[in-house]
Amino acid sequence: xxxxxxxxxxxxxxxxxxxxxxxxxxxxxxxxxxxxxxxxxxxxxxxxxxxxxxxxxxxxxxxxxxxxxxxxxxxxxxxxxxxxxxxxxxxxxxxxxxxxxxxxxxxxxxxxxxxxxxxxxxxxxxxxxxxxxxxxxxxxxxxxxxxx
Amino acid sequence: xxxxxxxxxxxxxxxxxxxxxxxxxxxxxxxxxxxxxxxxxxxxxxxxxxxxxxxxxxxxxxxxxxxxxxxxxxxxxxxxxxxxxxxxxxxxxxxxxxxxxxxxxxxxxxxxxxxxxxxxxxxxxxxxxxxxxxxxxxxxxxxxxxxxxxxxxxxxxxxxxxxxxxxxxxxxxxxxxxxxxxxxxxxxxxxxxxxxxxxxxxxxxxxxxxxxxxxxxxxxxxxxxxxxxxxxxxxxxxxxxxxxxxxxxxxxxxxxxxxxxxxxxxxxxxxxxxxxxxxxxxxxxxxxxxxxxxxxxx
Numbered sequence: 293x294x295x296x297x298x299x300x301x302x303x304x305x306x307x308x309x310x311x312x313x314x315x316x317x318x319x320x321x322x323x324x325x326x327x328x329x330x331x332x333x334x335x336x337x338x339x340x341x342x343x344x345x346x347x348x349x350x351x352x353x354x355x356x357x358x359x360x361x362x363x364x365x366x367x368x369x370x371x372x373x374x375x376x377x378x379x380x381x382x383x384x385x386x387x388x389x390x391x392x393x394x395x396x397x398x399x400x401x402x403x404x405x406x407x408x409x410x411x412x413x414x415x416x417x418x419x420x421x422x423x424x425x426x427x428x429x430x431x432x433x434x435x436x437x438x439x440x
Numbered sequence: 441x442x443x444x445x446x447x448x449x450x451x452x453x454x455x456x457x458x459x460x461x462x463x464x465x466x467x468x469x470x471x472x473x474x475x476x477x478x479x480x481x482x483x484x485x486x487x488x489x490x491x492x493x494x495x496x497x498x499x500x501x502x503x504x505x506x507x508x509x510x511x512x513x514x515x516x517x518x519x520x521x522x523x524x525x526x527x528x529x530x531x532x533x534x535x536x537x538x539x540x541x542x543x544x545x546x547x548x549x550x551x552x553x554x555x556x557x558x559x560x561x562x563x564x565x566x567x568x569x570x571x572x573x574x575x576x577x578x579x580x581x582x583x584x585x586x587x588x589x590x591x592x593x594x595x596x597x598x599x600x601x602x603x604x605x606x607x608x609x610x611x612x613x614x615x616x617x618x619x620x621x622x623x624x625x626x627x628x629x630x631x632x633x634x635x636x637x638x639x640x641x642x643x644x645x646x647x648x649x650x651x652x653x654x655x656x657x658x659x660x661x662x663x664x665x666x667x668x669x670x671x672x673x674x675x676x677x678x679x680x681x682x683x684x685x686x687x688x689x690x691x692x693x694x695x696x697x698x699x700x701x702x703x704x705x706x707x708x709x710x711x712x713x714x715x716x717x718x719x720x721x722x723x724x725x726x727x728x729x730x731x732x733x734x735x736x737x738x
Contacts, residue, residue, distance in 0.1 A: 294450055303450055315568065337575065340568035344576035346583045347461040356468065358539050358591040361583040362556065367565040370558040374539065375531035400556075403534055 293349070295330065297323035304330065309431075315339055354411060354433065357404045369400030376403025384413045386421045393426060408433060469590035469617065472538075476510070476597040478733045479618055480653065484627040485641035486634050487606035490658040491627040493703050494693070494722070495603040496524035496545075498625075500708035501726040503546035507598040510541065512588050513552035514614065515605035516581050517564050522552040526706030529555065538593035545708050551592045553584070582613045589617060599733075608640040615648045622733065623651040625690065625725075628681070630657050631674045635681065642685060653690065653732050655681045656725060660692035663699075663717050670694050670717065691725035693718055 295304040304321035307329075311317050315336025322329045334342075342349060346361040363369065386394070397405050412429040413421050473479070482495040495511065503509040513521035522529075525544025532555055533540040541549040553564060566573055566580050594600065604610045615621060624645050628638040638655070645652055657680070661670040673695060681687040699709035699718040710719045710726075 293456075294447060296444055296450075298444055301445065336569055337572055340572075341576050343567075344579040344583070345458075346465070347456070347458050349456050351456050352461060356464070358534055358537055359556075359587050360591075361580065362587055365566050365580055366556065366584075367567050368558050368562040369556055370562075372531050373556045373558070374534050376534045377536075380536075400558075 293332075295321045295332070297326060297328060299323075299328075300325040302326075354408055357407060360404065363401045363404050366400070369398070371399035373400060374403060376406065380410070382414055383410045384419050384421050387423070390421045390423055390426055393423065465586060465590070469586060472590045472592070472594065473600070473618075476594060476600045478598065478622045479600045479602070479620075480623045480625065480729075480733075481514075481602040481604050481611065481614055481621060482625045482627060483604040483611055483641055483645075484634075484638050485606065485608035485610075486628070486637040489627050489629050489634060489638075490693075490695075491606075492520045492524060492603055493700065494625075494627050494656055494658060494725070495601060496521060496703060497708045497710045497719075497722045498725055498729065499548045499599075499601050500525065500545045501710045501723055502599055502729070503548045504711060505726070505730075508549075508596055509546075510549040510551075510592075510594050510597045510600045511544070512585070512592075512600065512602045513550065513554065514585055514588075514602045514610070516553045516584055518605060519552045519554035521603055522550050522554045523706060524703055525550050525708065527552075527555070532556075535593060538591055540593050545706070545711055549592075549594060549597070551588045582616075585613065586617055608637065608644055611641065611645055611648065611650065615650060621650055623653040625653050625729070626655040626681070626687070627658050628655055629659050629674060635684075639681070639685065642681070642687065652687055654688040654728065656690050657692045659695040661694040663694045663696040665697055668717070688728075690728040691721045693721040693725070 296302070297304055300323055302323055302325045304323050306319055307322050308320040309318065317334045317339045319332045320329060321332065343365065394402065394406060409421055409426060409429050412433060413425055418425055482491055482498070484491045492515070499509050499511045511521050511525065513519045522542055522544065525548050527542035527544040527550045530542070532542060541551045542555055544550045557564070566577060568576065602614060604614065611624065626638055626642060628634045642652060659673050662673045663670050680689065682689045694717050696716050696718040699713055699716050702712035703709045709716060710722050713719055
């Protein structure tokens with residue numbers, strides 16, 4: 293799905309998104325020429341339909357994680373059903389408060405979320421995950437909502 | 441109306457490339473299964489015919505003969521493979537690009553939804569409004585099955601067996617994922633009603649071009665736990681798939697309460713009571729399956 297500014301015949305660019313955690317999604321687009329802005333709002337059913345396809349709208353920015361669909365979509369996943377192995381070489385360190393926030397993520401997805409943050413930070417040459425780094429990664433990766 | 445550009449007029453780099461993402465999933469699956477020699481599915485179409493018990497014991501029988509065997513529990517909403525194969529509920533390790541399977545009887549590798557749920561009584565609930573989940577549930581389940589196949593660290597396997605849930609349509613998504621599925625084993629009871637339903641699975645498999653290895657007649661009789669004599673459980677009308685549909689019968693497995701109890705306790709009867717009639721029938725089934733895939737009698 294793409295948006296075209298009919299006046300300018302220019303493809304609109306996304307510049308912000310919001311997933312408040314209630315199943316809805318808001319995507320904001322702007323015309324690069326006349327700067328007109330629009331927002332696309334989806335209801336939980338539409339959001340869920342797209343999620344069930346296990347594809348990333350806008351394209352993937354991270355490598356697919358093992359059991360990604362099951363881990364992100366199974367509501368009754370066991371807190372300790374999965375045990376993620378130790379950090380990869382070159383992984384950034386975590387500050388105490390960043391680690392504390394991560395621990396609030398459900399255990400079923402925690403390891404996967406840690407991996408996403410680590411890979412995001414490492415790709416940008418960041419050697420320590422802080423709360424600020426988490427916020428930036430969260431917005432960039434579209435992890436808003438769901439306590440991630 | 442003003443003429444506007446279409447989706448395909450836009451630069452490719454700015455698109456979601458959904459087709460590319462799906463192709464990557466297919467490629468991931470293909471790579472994972474490169475080290476698996478044979479895949480086949482056990483199905484019936486009808487519930488309550490003892491299909492999972494047959495799968496668990498067949499897997500254990502093959503593994504006990506030295507073959508490397510994995511089982512995918514494709515019955516996401518009624519998973520039983522981990523329990524029947526005695527796989528522990530230890531946390532599954534997530535490594536670089538895969539999840540390590542649980543180990544069951546005779547070293548059978550198992551992946552089952554049961555191992556991922558928060559407890560024995562937890563159902564499979566997906567995110568999103570439950571009342572409307574019927575709309576996307578099928579898609580999510582197909583993706584979960586894909587991940588069980590592609591994201592499990594199977595390693596080198598001789599046989600990967602899929603235990604399918606009841607439903608004559610359940611072989612369709614499996615065929616979509618595994619176009620080169622090596623075959624299906626049908627499980628039925630010696631009753632007209634069971635054959636009536638299982639015949640639909642047979643038709644579906646044939647229409648999809650999946651080789652039908654044969655059928656198993658489960659609960660072909662009742663083994664008395666005292667004298668071990670076998671008596672009838674169902675009134676036979678003398679008909680069979682072999683006669684009516686040209687499908688080879690692979691085994692007749694009598695119902696043996698001791699054998700069933702052992703298997704339900706996580707000790708597959710083929711290993712726990714190998715001299716029982718049911719175990720001998722299942723070993724005969726393993727012989728036939730090996731003959732089919734290995735091209736010679738074991």
